[in-house]
Amino acid sequence: MSVYNLPVEPHQYSSAAISVEAGNGANLNQIQIGWTVYLDLFNGDKRTHWYFKMINNGTLSECYNLNCLGFVQTNTQVPIGAAIDKVSKYSTEDQVVLRYGIIREEGTEVRNASWWLVVDQGDSDGTGYDPIGYFPATQFNELAGGANK
Secondary structure, X not given: OEOOOOOOOOOOEEEEEEEEEEOOHHHOEEEEEEEEEEOOOOOOOOOEEEEEEEXXXXXXXXXXXXXXXXXXXXXXXXXXXXXXOXXXXXXXXXXXXXXXXXXXXXXXXXXXXXXXXXXXXXXXXXXXXXXXXXXXXXXXXXXXXXXXX
């Protein structure tokens, strides 16, 4: 997804993300990963930041980045919540693209499969996505059985 630095005011945000989710209302489970300009989340910082967000049981348990209990960071080389200094420019070919993913662990019984956050850092070796970390399946009720959105 292309990344921009859009102007926002306090209590506003602008973002683009991908997500997986299951359930509805009070039973909603959701994982998002993408970029955001969100002054309230990043202490007034007007720069664009990459982020992830988890919702468990509706909005009763919503968290961002490393404030999400249960998230297991496996790669400290990817700075969670870091500012993105190079952004796309409107109406030009100068576009910055971020490649993130949410991947369900393979080869595991469905109800025990973790949800992995991954990033394509554009490595020259062409290995593809690098893991950032994961949410254990036990973290969720609805997503433990798979995503439907």
